[in-house]
Amino acid sequence: MPERREFLLKTFKSLGLAATGGLAWSGFIEEGRSAPLILRPPGALPEKDFLASCIKCGMCVEACPYDALVLAKPGDSKPVGTPYYTPRTNPCYMCRDIPCVPVCPTGSLDKTLVSEKGEDGELRLNINMAKMGIAVIDREICIAYAGIQCDACYRACPLIDKAITVEYTRNVRTGKHTIQAPVVHSDACTGCGLCERACVTRKASIFVLPKEIAMGQSSERYIKGWDEQDEERMKEATEKVTTQTPRSGRKALDYLNDEL
Amino acid sequence: MRKYKYQIPRRLLQTGILFVFFGGNAYGWSVLRGNLSSARVFDTIPLSDPFAVLQSFSAGAVIASDAVTGALVILLFYAVLGGRVFCSWACPVNMVTDLANRLRRLFSLDSVWKSWDIKRATRYWIIFLSVALSVILGVAAFEWISPIGALHRGIIYGFGFGWTLVLMVFLFDLFAVKNGFCGHICPLGGFYSIIGRFGFLRIGYDREKCTSCMKCIEICPEKQVLHMVGRESGAVVSGECVNCGRCIEVCDDDAVNFINIYSNKIHTKCKEG
Ligand code: SF4
Ligand code: SF4
Ligand code: SF4
Ligand code: SF4
Numbered sequence: 001m002p003e004r005r006e007f008l009l010k011t012f013k014s015l016g017l018a019a020t021g022g023l024a025w026s027g028f029i030e031e032g033r034s035a036p037l038i039l040r041p042p043g044a045l046p047e048k049d050f051l052a053s054c055i056k057c058g059m060c061v062e063a064c065p066y067d068a069l070v071l072a073k074p075g076d077s078k079p080v081g082t083p084y085y086t087p088r089t090n091p092c093y094m095c096r097d098i099p100c101v102p103v104c105p106t107g108s109l110d111k112t113l114v115s116e117k118g119e120d121g122e123l124r125l126n127i128n129m130a131k132m133g134i135a136v137i138d139r140e141i142c143i144a145y146a147g148i149q150c151d152a153c154y155r156a157c158p159l160i161d162k163a164i165t166v167e168y169t170r171n172v173r174t175g176k177h178t179i180q181a182p183v184v185h186s187d188a189c190t191g192c193g194l195c196e197r198a199c200v201t202r203k204a205s206i207f208v209l210p211k212e213i214a215m216g217q218s219s220e221r222y223i224k225g226w227d228e229q230d231e232e233r234m235k236e237a238t239e240k241v242t243t244q245t246p247r248s249g250r251k252a253l254d255y256l257n258d259e260l
Numbered sequence: 261m262r263k264y265k266y267q268i269p270r271r272l273l274q275t276g277i278l279f280v281f282f283g284g285n286a287y288g289w290s291v292l293r294g295n296l297s298s299a300r301v302f303d304t305i306p307l308s309d310p311f312a313v314l315q316s317f318s319a320g321a322v323i324a325s326d327a328v329t330g331a332l333v334i335l336l337f338y339a340v341l342g343g344r345v346f347c348s349w350a351c352p353v354n355m356v357t358d359l360a361n362r363l364r365r366l367f368s369l370d371s372v373w374k375s376w377d378i379k380r381a382t383r384y385w386i387i388f389l390s391v392a393l394s395v396i397l398g399v400a401a402f403e404w405i406s407p408i409g410a411l412h413r414g415i416i417y418g419f420g421f422g423w424t425l426v427l428m429v430f431l432f433d434l435f436a437v438k439n440g441f442c443g444h445i446c447p448l449g450g451f452y453s454i455i456g457r458f459g460f461l462r463i464g465y466d467r468e469k470c471t472s473c474m475k476c477i478e479i480c481p482e483k484q485v486l487h488m489v490g491r492e493s494g495a496v497v498s499g500e501c502v503n504c505g506r507c508i509e510v511c512d513d514d515a516v517n518f519i520n521i522y523s524n525k526i527h528t529k530c531k532e533g
Contacts, residue, residue, distance in 0.1 A: 014385070022389050029397050029404050051399045053321035055312050056409060057298035058417060062285045071413060073420020079399070081297075081409055105298045105306055106316070107324030 035078045036213060039085055039191065041069055042092065042130035043101045043114040047210075054108040056081030060100040066093050069100060085132075087193020087208045094127045094158045094192050101125070128159060133191025133208040134215065135164070135184045142205035145181045147171045153195035153206045154182050162188040164195060182206065186215060266505030273349050281416050296350070296412045297403070298327055306330035311390075311451045315400035318391045335455060341503075342459015342521070343496075344452040347442060348504035352411045356426060357442045360433035361481065370438060378437055380484065380500070383450030390447050402447055439481045442502075449502075457499035463507060464519035467493040476507035476516055495521050 033051065041060050044050050060083050061069045068085045069092075072078035085092055101109045102125075114130050115123040135153075139145045144166075157164045164182050171177040182195075184206070193208045224230040242248075247255055281299070283289040293300050298308040308330030316323055338346055347354055364370060386402075393401035403409055407429045410422035429441045442449050465488055472490050477483055485498040486507065507516045 018385055018389060021386075022393060025389070025401065025405065026393055026397055029393070029399060029401060032404065033397075033399065048398060049321065052319035053316055053323055055298045055308060055316065055327060055400075056403060056413065057294040057308075058285065058413065059294045059298070059300070061417065062288075062293055071417050073414075073418060073422055074410060074425065075421030080404060081413055103293075103300075105294075105300070105308060105324060105326035105330060107322070107327075 032077070032079050036210065038072075038078050038082075039087065039133050039193070039208060039210060041083055041085070041100050041109055042094075042098055042127060042132055042190070043109045043111060044132070045108055045110055045113075047212075050108050051079060051082070053106045054082050055106050057105060058083070059103040059105065060109055063099040063103045065095065065099065066090065068092050085193070087196040088204055089197070091193035091197045091208075092130075092132060092190075093194070094130070094190060096125075096127060098125050098127050098130075128188075128190065130190040130192070131211060133193075133210050134186050134189050135191065135193070135195050135206050135208050136214050137182060137184060138205045138207075139181075141201055141203075142182070142199075143201065145179065147173065147177060147179050149180065150200060151180065151182070152198040152200050156194045156198035158192065158194060159188050159190065163190070186211075263509050266509060270349050270504065271355065274352055274355055277350055278352055278412060278415050281412070285416050295409075295416050296352075297409060298330060305333065307334055309448075310335045310455075311387075311448050312400055312403050314451075315390055315394040315403060318394035319398045319400055320395075338452055338459070339455050340459055341456070342461045343456045343499060343501045343503035344449055345456065345459075345461070345503045346452050347449050348502040351408060351448075352415070353408050353426070353429060353446070354442060354502075356411070356430050357433045357439065358481075360430050361439060363434055364438060369434070378440070378444045380444050380482075382444050383447055383453075386445060386447040387450050406448075407441075408446075408448060443481055453499035455499070456503075457497075460520045460522050461503060462519060462521040463496040463501060463503070463505075464517050464521075465489055465494055465496070466515045466517075467491070469513045469515040471513050471515075473512070475510040475512075479506045479510045481506075495519060497521075 036047075038047075040047070040050060041064075045053065056071065058071050061071055068090045069083045070085070072080055072082050072084060074080055078084060098114055101111055101114060111125065112123065114125055114127060116126045116129060118124045137145075142150075144150045151166060154160060154164045154166055162185065164184055166180050167183050169179045169181065171179045184195075191208045191211070196204045196207045199206050220233075223233055277292070277296075280289065280292045281295055284291065284293040290303050291301070293303065294307075296309060297312050298306070300306055306326045306329050308327045310331040313323060313327055313331040316327075338344075390402040405425075407425040410419075410425040414420070414422040414426070433440045433442075437444060463486075465486070467490075470490065474490070477486055477489055480486055481504070482498075482500045482502060485496045485501040488494045503518075505518065508518065
């Protein structure tokens, strides 16, 4: 029996070691993965798929003529070896031929996400379709919102008048001037970050965040009746849904009067 | 010179590959672009690390054909060649662990510190763990912590804190376990052991010429593969042999040599021995 006992002990020892190692290892990975503020190159797959497929070869980095892209190094607190860019210092210049995308061997940067069908039915690269992130504005710090004339971000934007427009409102403080404030439009903004780089405040008042972080998500039940396209969704409604709450059984007047 | 007739070309190749990659990034040379994870030769032939691609697949990624083709090219190349040629002729970590080993010998550390007893088969467990964790976590698990990646990416794009990983491997090999990382832990080495099992380029041993000095066993980073030395003529069949040729270099009696294991000559030799 001692042989068998020894065998069992050894097996448990190995399993224990493997489990400990595996746990430490996955803890380390989870730690590094919780870096949601990372901005990926144009045409990147959704973050989860991107992390699974990117082989960390750096070919996108080498292809970028502006050296905007870098591979995350250990210590950057980003998933090690994956490409990203930092708009304030080195934004994406939205190259027309998007050299960083077709070189990707794994398809982590997907051409079809930044291509459009031309009239001849062929796919053509179009950098304006990129969705790397979205610029958001700190309206309390942005000097344009304070009534000081500045349009640095507006002029820097490659999609000027589409991704950023300037909106004119009355300056109620002086009573005789205009506030000319930049406004970002999420349908057009690619997240390139040229605006962030151009911003004149010490720390940029307009900055790029990943879309999932910066944007909310509406629920199906809100329909803008004044928007014809949105109104169409009414037709999809199939059944009448009544929300049940603990108060649903009683009349409003009754429970409102309860406290009296 | 004869003592280094393989070591010099090995080091030249290992550093050369890194140099060409570095130039690809820094000066736009087109010979090799990318790094050891995935690359392109003259902007056409794709090459990829098959173990990294395997992990990506396990993580549930849909991988474009370029990387898959590249992985097959590399897989086929090393499968035909045999042994762990990647380890001793291409991998930069090999230079680090060889240096640790050299220092161990120089200062006779083996007699001072008893090595930990880790099984050489640990690497196959780590392959299994790499794949299992890739499935569970949805990322290529070994690539995430690989000191090999940290080293070649470090040299090509800048280190960050990556050098700490490499230093860890160095210290582990120097103080803790002899041939610790490459001989026991590294799953990529284990992967190539499996791939290179049936390749043609192997080490042949001739009992007739051997004077039993055992220098080859002493120098070999994977001693277990030379079990026939002193006993009978034959060839190394284990895929764990890194094909570094150190045994050939240290042998004064021409008893060890690279051979084509499928040639008839060795078969008769084996029978004689
Ligand atoms: S579009 Fe141009 S500037 Fe932007 S990341 Fe790609 S290569 Fe670099
Ligand atoms: S080219 Fe593709 S696989 Fe290589 S680092 Fe860039 S995104 Fe990752
Ligand atoms: S608003 Fe900023 S991030 Fe968006 S496209 Fe314009 S410059 Fe780029
Ligand atoms: S065992 Fe691993 S680290 Fe060592 S040489 Fe082989 S691949 Fe490189």
